[in-house]
Amino acid sequence: MASQPDRDTPHLRNLWYFALPGAKLKRAKMTDTVLLGEPILLARDSQGQPFAIRNICPHRGIPLTHGRFDGAEVECGYHGWRFNGEGRCTAIPSLTEDQKLDVNRIKVRRYPCREVQGNIWVFFGDEDRDTGYPPEVPDIGDQKPKxxxxxxxxxxxxxxxxxxxxxxxxxxxxxxxxxxxxxxxxxxxxxxxxxxxxxxxxxxxxxxxxxxxxxxxxxxxxxxxxxxxxxxxxxxxxxxxxxxxxxxxxxxxxxxxxxxxxxxxxxxxxxxxxxxxxxxxxxxxxxxxxxxxxxxxxxxxxxxxxxxxxxxxxxxxxxxxxxxxxxxxxxxxxxxxxxxxxxxxxxx
Ligand code: FES
Ligand SMILES: [Fe+2]
Structure with a gap:
């Protein structure tokens, strides 16, 4: 019996996807990638925690990875807006003292991100439909891959x-x-x-x-x-x-x-x-x-x-x-x- 595979089904959402081997992302470094058609900035903060945010500056759309990362915040290379690991804007350098713009309300999308057994996984979907945990390899504890x-x-x-x-x-x-x-x-x-x-x-x-x-x-x-x-x-x-x-x-x-x-x-x-x-x-x-x-x-x-x-x-x-x-x-x-x-x- 033969059958025709389904074509062109959309990417599955509300699941964890393998993003990067953990060893490829050093402390206080960031890297860019495209996963499920979305531009992603992956970074590891100075505490060793990885995070993932959308790699597009909400100001004028330049990828944030063209800027700098100090181990805590990403600074856009174009006008210096700063974003933390939650994707929240923390500073807009062009604002004067009396210009009251609530920078914290400006956000880039943040993706749930976890490092499990030495690999970094990113969740794509609605965060409240997160079904749990990235897949784990049994019987090896929290060993990293060889x-x-x-x-x-x-x-x-x-x-x-x-x-x-x-x-x-x-x-x-x-x-x-x-x-x-x-x-x-x-x-x-x-x-x-x-x-x-x-x-x-x-x-x-x-x-x-x-x-x-x-x-x-x-x-x-x-x-x-x-x-x-x-x-x-x-x-x-x-x-x-x-x-x-x-x-x-x-x-x-x-x-x-x-x-x-x-x-x-x-x-x-x-x-x-x-x-x-x-x-x-x-x-x-x-x-x-x-x-x-x-x-x-x-x-x-x-x-x-x-x-x-x-x-x-x-x-x-x-x-x-x-x-x-x-x-x-x-x-x-x-x-x-x-x-x-x-x-x-x-x-x-
Ligand atoms: S484009 Fe990023 S700060 Fe202006
Ligand atoms: Fe094969």
Whole structure:
């Protein structure tokens, strides 16, 4: 059975999005980005707290990142208006003593911003509909990631997400002796269950064609969870230890998507291998990025696309989850997870 993916659905609101690896934002520094089509100034104050405000000066519209940040307030580079981390204006230098303008009433939009397990997340939506917390990786406490690989994909967010959860591209896109190849392809059956705002490939022993897992040592099992808006957590148990891959997809501007891949582990002996893991992450993500770039050459002609059983069932769930989230946001009511427990079978 084939079906046509939904096109052009708006970005999901009232959710937390991965903005930046925390290590990329030093104390008393600011940086500019575009997330969900909105210009954002991300900064870390001198106490170490990150914040996010709209990167447009309300006076004449210049991006505030062209100004200065002293670790507490941002000063616009054009006329020196100052804004604090709440986005509130604190000073307009051109005002004379007797000119009574309540500068505090001038604001730039502030976005809820949190740093969790070493990554900075921003909430997009109505603050009073904030459903809680950015996604967390289980069993690693407040550890920071050992490494984060960031790449920009030249595609809409849906293609990046669907590409990440696609089980059939591995032997073609990521073929490698230590991972998998066409010759090692075999039939697989995996049990899936609904999970909060998503679904989960329930804990199982990894495929026999994934030699890469062996370096972890101990009895190995893995569980993969996907959650809206586009966050995948692979939780690998290896004996007493844990290795987790967090992949988060965030739409940026027109037709581009930010993909962040963070790796955490508790095995101390893996730490000297960090450069090797970094290389693998770069290669892996790069292979996906190259593929979606090539895909754009075809998508330009707006072809009909297919989602087939069972290899594309996770992609179908993603579109259904999105639709249900949208319904909830517009009509209200509880989110009803459309995923039912099931076994999916494919060859890879
Ligand atoms: S444009 Fe920012 S202070 Fe005038
Ligand atoms: Fe991939």
């Amino acid at each position: 490494l984060v690989e960031t790449q920009v994909f030249a595609c809409e967010v849906d293609h990046a997400v669907v590409g990440l959860m696609d089980p059939a591209h591995g032997p073609y896109v990521h073929a490698a002796w230590w991972w998998r190849s066409r010759r090692s392809m075999h039939e697989k059956a995996k049990t899936f269950a609904p999970a909060p705002l998503g679904f989960q490939m329930v804990r199982h022993k990894p495929s026999s064609n994934s030699a890469g897992y062996k370096v972890l040592g101990g009895e190995i099992s893995t569980e993969i969870t996907f959650k809206l808006p586009g966050v995948r957590v692979e939780h690998i148990r290896a004996g007493q230890h844990v290795l987790c891959n967090l992949t988060a997809v965030t739409p940026t501007g027109e037709g581009t998507t930010l993909v962040n891949h963070a790796i955490y582990w508790t095995q101390p002996w893996l730490t000297p291998l960090t450069p090797v893991f970094r290389r693998f992450a770069k290669t892996f993500l790069g292979q996906d990025r190259v593929m979606v770039t090539k895909q754009q050459e075809g998508l330009r002609y707006n072809p009909n696309l297919m989602l087939i059983n069972d290899a594309d069932t996770q992609a179908k769930w993603y579109y259904r989850l999105k639709k249900e989230w949208q319904r909830c946001q517009t009509e209200g009511g509880d989110f009803v997870n459309p995923v039912k427990e099931t076994v999916l079978r494919w060859r890879s």
